[in-house]
Amino acid sequence: MLTVEGLSIQSDAVSLLSPLSFSLKQGEVLGVIGASGSGKSLLAQALMGQVPPGFKLGGKVISQQGARRALAAQSASVLDPLRLIGSQLRYAAQRLGKRASTRRHYFKLGGNITERYRHQLSGGMAKRALMAQACWQSSEIMIADEPCCGLDVEAALAIYQHLAMLARDEQLGVMVISHNLRQLLPIADRVLVLRDGRAVEMTTPAHIRAGACDEYTHRFWTALPEHWESERVAVA
Amino acid sequence: MPTHSYAILSAGFRLVLLLILVVLLAYLLLSWTPIDPLNAYLGGNVFGISEPQKALLAQQLSLDQSVGQRLLHWLSGLARGDLGFSTLYQQPVSSVIATHLPLSLLLIGLSWVGSLVLGYLLGLLAGIYQDSWLDKAVQRFSWLMVCMPSFWLAMLFISLFSIALQLTPVCCAAPIGMTFSEQSVLSMLHHLLLPVATLTVVSMAPIVLHTREKVIDVLQSDYVQYSLAHGDSLLKVVRFHVIRNSLLPAIVLQFATFAELFGGSLIAETVFSFPGLGASMVKAGLASDTDLLMGCTLISALMVFSGNLIATVLSRYFIQEAGDA
Amino acid sequence: MLRLHKGYVRRGEQLITFPDIELKRGEIVGVSGPSGVGKSTLAGMLAGIIPMQAELHSLPRRARGKPNPVQWLIQQGEFAFNPRLTLKTALDESWQCDDYLPLLKDYGLDASWLTRRPNQLSGGQLQRFNLIRALVPTTQFLICDEVTAHLDTITQAEFWQHLLATANKRNLGVLVISHDPYLLEAICDHIVTW
Numbered sequence: 092m093l094t095v096e097g098l099s100i101q102s103d104a105v106s107l108l109s110p111l112s113f114s115l116k117q118g119e120v121l122g123v124i125g126a127s128g129s130g131k132s133l134l135a136q137a138l139m140g141q142v143p144p145g146f147k148l149g150g151k152v153i154s155q156q157g158a159r160r161a162l163a164a165q166s167a168s169v170l171d172p173l174r175l176i177g178s179q180l181r182y183a184a185q186r187l188g189k190r191a192s193t194r195r196h197y198f199k200l201g202g203n204i205t206e207r208y209r210h211q212l213s214g215g216m217a218k219r220a221l222m223a224q225a226c227w228q229s230s231e232i233m234i235a236d237e238p239c240c241g242l243d244v245e246a247a248l249a250i251y252q253h254l255a256m257l258a259r260d261e262q263l264g265v266m267v268i269s270h271n272l273r274q275l276l277p278i279a280d281r282v283l284v285l286r287d288g289r290a291v292e293m294t295t296p297a298h299i300r301a302g303a304c305d306e307y308t309h310r311f312w313t314a315l316p317e318h319w320e321s322e323r324v325a326v327a
Numbered sequence: 328m329p330t331h332s333y334a335i336l337s338a339g340f341r342l343v344l345l346l347i348l349v350v351l352l353a354y355l356l357l358s359w360t361p362i363d364p365l366n367a368y369l370g371g372n373v374f375g376i377s378e379p380q381k382a383l384l385a386q387q388l389s390l391d392q393s394v395g396q397r398l399l400h401w402l403s404g405l406a407r408g409d410l411g412f413s414t415l416y417q418q419p420v421s422s423v424i425a426t427h428l429p430l431s432l433l434l435i436g437l438s439w440v441g442s443l444v445l446g447y448l449l450g451l452l453a454g455i456y457q458d459s460w461l462d463k464a465v466q467r468f469s470w471l472m473v474c475m476p477s478f479w480l481a482m483l484f485i486s487l488f489s490i491a492l493q494l495t496p497v498c499c500a501a502p503i504g505m506t507f508s509e510q511s512v513l514s515m516l517h518h519l520l521l522p523v524a525t526l527t528v529v530s531m532a533p534i535v536l537h538t539r540e541k542v543i544d545v546l547q548s549d550y551v552q553y554s555l556a557h558g559d560s561l562l563k564v565v566r567f568h569v570i571r572n573s574l575l576p577a578i579v580l581q582f583a584t585f586a587e588l589f590g591g592s593l594i595a596e597t598v599f600s601f602p603g604l605g606a607s608m609v610k611a612g613l614a615s616d617t618d619l620l621m622g623c624t625l626i627s628a629l630m631v632f633s634g635n636l637i638a639t640v641l642s643r644y645f646i647q648e649a650g651d652a
Numbered sequence: 653m654l655r656l657h658k659g660y661v662r663r664g665e666q667l668i669t670f671p672d673i674e675l676k677r678g679e680i681v682g683v684s685g686p687s688g689v690g691k692s693t694l695a696g697m698l699a700g701i702i703p704m705q706a707e708l709h710s711l712p713r714r715a716r717g718k719p720n721p722v723q724w725l726i727q728q729g730e731f732a733f734n735p736r737l738t739l740k741t742a743l744d745e746s747w748q749c750d751d752y753l754p755l756l757k758d759y760g761l762d763a764s765w766l767t768r769r770p771n772q773l774s775g776g777q778l779q780r781f782n783l784i785r786a787l788v789p790t791t792q793f794l795i796c797d798e799v800t801a802h803l804d805t806i807t808q809a810e811f812w813q814h815l816l817a818t819a820n821k822r823n824l825g826v827l828v829i830s831h832d833p834y835l836l837e838a839i840c841d842h843i844v845t846w
Contacts, residue, residue, distance in 0.1 A: 124804070126776065128775075162553070169549045169552075171568050173572055243831040
């Protein structure tokens, strides 16, 4: 279980992330939503101990002895350009050791991904490789930063399903940062809402759908196209 | 595959074009030399022979023909595979080259490897320990080497190691009286030490500085930062990510600096009286030995072209990233 | 009128055929299809960036020295701008004057942000600047290539609200490329499925 107490990213002049406290249990899926610039990716980086230059990390992140945290990054730039994907995944897996062997059937990686270089991968293939890279090396918590940005509906659905399976079957605590509410809410147990580097609330998908949450949070739900009132612009 | 045969054809075409231009330019420059070929042939003693003898000598050396005629004569010989006759060595040019080229290749080859290995290691350390005393020292040393004339460094080495400390031979590729191959391997290395050291030190600066920049770049990349954030030590990251991403560009660069090494060998061989092809080329130029000089020029053009071609092929093979790596 | 009939493109060994597109001014047409099928190539062809290959096509005439009446908006605002130029320079480059200033208020953008560089703005803000840059007076058609795929739902809703209002006011034709079927259902007059 991961416990976060007062995690913040601050410099003398500016506060990028105000002190946040929450917990993430193994086997749970925690969704993180917010507008762009609200600090979602910064939160992921802070959990991995990284801050932008000139800023300091505050607060505490407490996890079990020997537990490994891993980030499934947003961009394929975290893959080495001159190494085959398969070789990099094996390199990641040896950080975890034997426990990584159960993870191999997640995210459906075939030779068309493992035997290629990062610049030869399509968007969907790259996302699967990034997800695999994180799940092969995490023993406790896996953070997925925008796992499906730019992917089509089927590809995104497959990845979200795998994330849910990872939580359920491998008992990983999975934190999913996403703005795709449609596919996040069905798998999330709880949802953390961020705004301008601050936590608005911690709620559940059911509450969001019903509107039994903060007004700002509910706006994310009502802003989905299927909930727009039919005030489509009339054709001239 | 169509793209491969196109590439080979285009490389071949470029080589032919290069050789034509090199031949034309070299011959033209030679014909404008102020050195009197007769005087050079006779070792400065042109007044020691009579007029009819001078005319006969001129005819033997083909000096009575125009530049164009001599060029055509040489080209037709080349087409037959005959590189001509060296008036300086009184041997066919091909045997002069056969005797002297291996020594030059040995000198250049050892210096090439030396400057790559040493240059890469220094650049790697400077990049990893950026802004430390080691990094600053390596950078200053490199900039100094970039400006250093190789003949000056050669003479410095000779006066320090050969004369003052008496650790290395003063000159030549072998003890007086012996040819290179007649001596023991230890003696060969002993004689190669200073010339190789000179060439290595002088040509290693670009590799050091380039590698340093590349290593710093790689250490700041997303993939290295990702590995570090996931608990890898610096050593592990260097072994898995940094070396591969910085060594391959260094190797490509080193192939492309073949030309500099060849030029440097001319000077090093002259200062050390090392009987390689470079030294022969200098002597041929001073003696207006046209055939030998043209033969050496062709060889050097081929070597430089090969170096650059290998660099191009390697860079296309390794560095395939679109955008920034 | 934007028309494409039996358009195609060669990708290596493959021949990819495009669906027929017909877009009048004032209309909103959606294009949906799986990733990698060639939707961006289609957008490029209609915007005149990739050579047009079709049995029949019709594009609005482009006056010499003036911007293309068909404007292409790409998926990510961050890649649409030169990172070394300020937003003001980027917009001036397109508009050649500062008539865009009133538009900034309509789109919820602060004029003081013009002095910033792209890396100092969020994705949503950049997409709005991207849109304003394309709304020069000569524009008749907008090709929106997955323009809100990377934005959160609130920003996405506001973006489309503004865009559709402008399209209605200026009678623009809008081609919406997206793989969000709900979005297409909500805003398009009709949808072309690849």
